[in-house]
């Protein structure tokens with residue numbers, strides 16, 4: 354049996370013990386992960402220096418502070434995220450319990466990329482642990498020293514049966530992809546993303562694909578160009594341009610000047626320190642240009658005109674939306690599917706189970722569904738199914754009506770009491 358298969362089987366066995374389900378266990382593992390990040394900061398930054406020449410201070414800033422923030426959030430919010438979520442009732446479910454219960458999915462495969470190897474490998478793991486899953490972690494072979502630190506040190510902090518780290522390159526990843534998982538979370542390029550999805554389809558395994566692409570950056574003529582240039586150059590040249598959401602090319606001022614739209618540099622993600630600039634006639638021209646291409650992971654708009662801002666866009670800055678745990682982070686179309694960060698990561702790796710709990714009483718209401726079917730029963734069914742009733746509002750109105758009745762009764766009793774007292778005074 355291959356090493357990869359053994360790791361998956363051990364993780365499955367650990368999951369089936371049920372020990373990852375209680376919130377105390379999940380919080381305990383998350384806190385251990387937090388301790389790992391803090392206590393092993395030097396190992397982490399030494400490995401990143403060797404792999405990618407990242408600086409000692411850049412490591413917390415771009416890789417581990419975000420992880421600590423996500424862990425803290427998950428620890429503090431877990432009870433809320435994992436609790437049953439009541440949903441709106443209708444006439445048919447008035448006396449039932451109707452709610453969504455997040456449940457663990459099972460065993461998740463996390464495949465990470467090399468460019469921010471901690472951020473993009475451990476962040477999905479936080480979601481997996483919080484949601485009560487087991488997870489097999491496959492770091493990128495390109496950042497080999499980081500991969501070794503994960504393999505050697507993570508098991509000293511986490512439940513090593515539940516969260517094994519499997520290292521290796523393409524053959525090892527492919528061997529993992531032959532196994533059965535309950536979810537695959539892949540970060541990397543779109544070409545391999547398609548292979549991952551194809552492999553997942555053999556077991557009908559759902560996937561999250563965090564891919565890349567050409568994130569456009571539109572600069573309007575009325576924006577503060579000095580600030581825009583500072584933020585864009587930071588966004589582009591951080592990590593040598595090797596950031597999934599780096600602005601890939603600029604549309605309006607004028608690095609690669611007046612680039613032709615069909616030039617090679619405009620066909621594929623650049624993922625390096627080159628910044629082509631394309632001149633457009635205005636916002637409509639920019640929108641047309643962007644819409645003619647694959648859907649990007651991020652869109653940057655530098656403009657005073659807030660008509661150009663919309664959901665899923667970062668206006669007047671670059672990259673920083675990645676650090677906002679309250680926003681879903683993920684792509685669409687060629688840039689991926691699914692999202693994570695904060696509660697979105699928890700939800701992404703949970704099964705949101707719809708729960709309807711009925712009582713065995715009130716059988717009379719069900720007559721309309723049992724044969725023989727009659728026109729009258731159909732009328733009742735039509736009423737119950739189609740009648741749009743705001744049950745919460747009806748409840749509030751019923752409560753108000755009840756309070757009004759109670760107030761009227763109290764008032765009447767008081768009036769009667771007063772009348773009796775008046776009568777007694779008059780008699781005296």
Ligand SMILES: NC(=O)c1ccc[n+]([C@@H]2O[C@H](COP(=O)([O-])OP(=O)(O)OC[C@H]3O[C@@H](n4cnc5c(N)ncnc54)[C@H](O)[C@@H]3O)[C@@H](O)[C@H]2O)c1
Nearest residue numbers: 465466467492493522523526541542545563564565566597
């Ligand atoms: N959306 C995001 O959050 C995000 C984050 C980081 C990087 N990215 C994107 O990732 C790309 C850069 O990463 P990369 O793809 O060079 O990373 P990579 O080479 O590290 O590959 C990613 C993972 O895929 C595996 N892999 C590679 N080839 C494979 C194959 N043929 N079969 C099975 N598995 C295989 C590797 O083992 C690795 O674990 C860029 O496009 C970037 O935009 C996206």
Ligand SMILES: CCCCCCC=O
Nearest residue numbers: 469596597598672675
């Ligand atoms: C500012 C950190 C961004 C990390 C983005 C991960 C994608 O490459």
